[in-house]
Amino acid sequence: MNRIRRDDRGVAMVTVLLVTAVLTALGVTVTQVSLSNLGNAGRDRVAGGALGAAEAGVARAISYIHSRNTNAIACSPTCATNPWGNKAAPKVVGLPDGRQASVWIETVQPFAPPTYKAGTYKIHSVGAAGPGKRTLEVTIEVKPMNFPLGIYTTQKLNNGGTAAVFNTTVLSHECIDSRDKMTFTGMDAYYGIPAAAHSTKYITKANIQACDNNLNNVWLNDTKAIHRAAVGTCSPEFPYDQDNAPLGGTFPAGSSCLSAPNQYTTSSLFTSEIIKAEPYNYLPRGLKDSDYALLKARAQALGLYFTTNSPASTAWPNAAAVPNPVVYFKLNTGEKVTLQGELNSYGWQADASCLLQHPGLVLVVEGGDLQLNSNARISGAVFVPDGNMTYNGGAQVVGTVFAYKLHFTGNASVTLNECYTRGTPGGVLDIKPLRFREVDR
């Protein structure tokens, strides 16, 4: 029996080896399946992460345009110093979790008013998460928010000086007085029409305290109204001005207004309905409340949101550091921001060739008033939706103004040139995605 026992000893080992081999084979199979599953899930996760990174890159590109302007990428796709406009060496946007996106912006149709009032751009974004990459192309349309792009006032335009208006339109939802004290020069850089005055009531050369609501009185009795019974619907002195005087309408045959150089209209009629429609898009406070909220948020992000009318001298932005900021004042009624030279780093007057990158800001004074003193020089979009905006002396503005009440005193200079319109501050640009495309489909 001892011999038999000795002969069985190897069987246990063989059995154990067999079972172990089988179990190992099965384990390997299960592991392979699990690894395959894990690998697929991992690839899914990586692809999703890369897509998210690419989306983040697109969002950052849009944010870049909002913080600058479209002129900053006019050199695309070969911008030497701006990676946002460099196809070969695009901007690398890093995300906190290690993912990143390489982004650049292609110009399809530059925003170049008055010919192209909206620009088209294509954002190329390659998102990377680990070994995964996803590519997005998002085409966007860029144009200014809806507001009258000129010099606009809701109330009567008080023209107490000799304002010089270059390449822009003056619009009033009330009357305009002392018309002959204003000089208009050139073509409107945004609307492409001769620079002129437009009132939804009437325009007069007289210096008046308040607008007469009865337009018939004006038409029949105001000897200085530019459109009156004696003159009819055409004012040869101001052939491009429009108002809502009675009988205002189509110029009669042979009218001198029809043959004025660069004639843009066949009628002197300008109504509340006209100003509310394209291309002026008038809203009672200039912008929608949501747009003001957006501007406020952008100003807060830059530390340029103020609830005082006299921020510390060090709090004002400088164009060298922040070329296109949003500066937002939220004040009480009657409080006034007075600008001497605090924002003069944003001032420039003309650049015929428009080769330089000019700064420009968005300045909002909500609730209170704004006064530009004689030595103030700024460029940008100015909004004073609830109060008075006063130009003193020779204050100069290149850009647009929307004010509840507007006062020109002294020899103010107001300009809207093509160089400004092309570089309209990104804060007031509306960016709408037109087409979303995943390239690596």
Added chain:
Amino acid sequence: MSRLTVLLDRVRRSADQGFTLAELLVASMMFMLLSSMVFTTVIGATRQAQSNRQYNDLNEEARLLMNRMSRELREAQAVKAVVNPGGGVSATGAALYPGYYVPDPTGDSEVTFQVDFNGNGTIEPTAGDPEELTYRYDRANRRVLLLAAGQTLPVLAAEVEAFRFGFTSRLHEADGSVDGTRDGVVNWEELDADANFANGNKNHVLDGEELTRLDSITVEITVLKNERQQTYRTQVDLRNRPY
């Protein structure tokens, strides 16, 4: 004989003796028992491995379908037609508007949408890369079909237990138009029931103007193999809506 010779003779005789019947029976039974145990384990494990592999493949197919459909829907610019859409459901899975719309539990569901893949501004349904796609749930055969350019492809061949859609809109004015409950989500039934803002035609079918108001589509797929079930769900925003 010497004592050594006697001992050697005894040993030689013992080695030549063989096994008794009882020894053989016991040994055979032990071998069979051991073999059956090993084979049972092997076969069971093999089956399990095969099942795992199939389930893995099924999952993978479902995931690919979801990825593909998500991409295409994201780029879609219009939903052209919907057949047997799912009804709006609450967070608990209960039907939101049982009196307004009841899905056909036996009918196929499908959604047809258009994608301008080549970006030429025109939808070309029969192009090499077809730009009008229909995803259909073939309920009888438990599969999902892709119909494009006159061809039908079974993109998910079998084992599809459920394939559901949910359609929502950002047209908040239509919220509550079915039963007055404003829950912050506008389902397609509310678009259909709202004649003021959504131009809904109140015909209890997702069609016409309502289709142009859709902003987001939820896709849910459940695959079931034997007793193993997996559900995938994703919500996709239509990124190229022109309106």
